[in-house]
Amino acid sequence: MRTSRIVGFVEMIFLTLLIFLLQVIPVKANENFTIGITQFAEHPALDAVRQGFEDELKAQGVDANIIYKNSQGDTGVAGVIAQKFVADKVDLIFGIATISAQTAKQATDTIPVLFSAVTDPVHSQLVNSLEDVGGNVTGTTDASPMDKQLALFKKLNPEIKKIGIIYNTSESNSEIQVTQAKEIAKNLDLEIIAVGVNNINDIPQAINSLASKADALYAVTDNIVASAAGLIAKSTIERGLISIAAEEGPVKGGLLMTDGLSYYELGKQTGAMAKKILVDKVNPKDLPVESLKNTTKIVNENTMKKLKLEKNNPAFEGAIFIK
Structure with missing residues (x-):
């Protein structure tokens, strides 16, 4: 009887410790996440967005498989890239620059789409408004002062x-x-x-x-x-x-x-949004479009x-x- 009580006491301590550890130690994200990055062109600003995005994913503990494609300024190629990501059933598409984001939105209304380096996402018909995006697309704007x-x-x-x-x-x-x-x-x-x-x-x-x-x-x-x-x-x-x-x-x-603004910091901010969608299971429609305030x-x-x-x-x- 005494032995049973001791075992029960030890089990209780173990469970208590386990619960505590689960609360204080970050749980690593699912390593099977696949993110398709479609970038419209190759130049320092857009490259900085991508680098900031990937760095923030690592900082947030998201071990995602990144598939990077660059359309080299060709709208038709951007559309093909987006369609391929949808066919491959990636977990999230990240469109860097307006056209890449637009072709991603046209390709899917179910897979979450994030954008960055977009000046006016409302006029570009990516979202209904900055506060109420209205669908599976949201992200960060690079509107400058x-x-x-x-x-x-x-x-x-x-x-x-x-x-x-x-x-x-x-x-x-x-x-x-x-x-x-x-x-x-x-x-x-x-x-x-x-x-x-x-x-x-x-x-x-x-x-x-x-x-x-x-x-x-x-x-x-x-x-x-x-x-x-x-x-x-x-x-x-x-x-x-x-x-x-x-x-x-x-x-x-x-x-x-x-x-x-810093495009690297803008990319990091978008990476944090990706973590919310993939790990925290926040619906993109519940994430308003964000912008950097500091220049x-x-x-x-x-x-x-x-x-x-x-x-x-x-x-x-x-x-x-x-x-």
């Missing part, structure tokens, strides 16, 4: 009046930004001159066109523009044009500066010197200088 960025032109040089923008005519994301820029510019005594391009080969001609009309250049978050950042930087520097980018990637490529001011010091700008310029206050 355009008013803050355009205001920098006047700080850099009060004489600037006309701002040139090069944008991809086939990206709704880019057209949205041009429209926004024109509205914001009215309150800043600025005029926007936009030139559309179809591919990277059109960039030199677009720059030549703007050089005779604009005082400076604003680089929106556009896949063609991001891919041609080095070329745009070289051309603007040669013409003495001040350039501001919507995000840090083109600045690293040679444009003058930005006061924008970082970054200046390319080499470009600054080539444009003969001083480091004490008011626009550079609080900036991180890179070379």
Whole structure:
């Protein structure tokens, strides 16, 4: 009888300890999760999103099998990639950039779809609204503080009046930004001159066109523009044009500066959303679209010197200088 009580007591202690351990030690996610990543193009901003996403999955303990595909700027290929992910019955699709996200949504209404590097997910018809997404698609937006960025032109040089923008005519994301820029510019005594391009080969001609009309250049978050950042930087520097980018990637490529978001941090934030969907079993429709609130001011010091700008310029206050 006494032995039975001892055994029962030991079992009770064991169960209590087991319950305690289950509460304090994170349970590792199902290692059989498969995530299909469809990325529209290859350039620093989108690559940073993907890296942040994958790093956050590891940090959250999600040992997912990642299948990465890049459509190299081809909308048709993006559609094929999405359809293949659906056929393979992946657990989640991550669309990086607007077109990749749109083709993923078109391919499935059951598999959870996350997106990032999308400026206006409502206008792009990915979600019903930022708060109530309405289906199996949600994610993070890279909408930049355009008013803050355009205001920098006047700080850099009060004489600037006309701002040139090069944008991809086939990206709704880019057209949205041009429209926004024109509205914001009215309150800043600025005029926007936009030139559309179809591919990277059109960039030199677009720059030549703007050089005779604009005082400076604003680089929106556009896949063609991001891919041609080095070329745009070289051309603007040669013409003495001040350039501001919507995000840090083109600045690293040679444009003058930005006061924008970190795509790596945006990717991490999307990775945390993936964990909620896969591990915590949160329905995508219950996850509002998220955005980064903090921006970082970054200046390319080499470009600054080539444009003969001083480091004490008011626009550079609080900036991180890179070379």
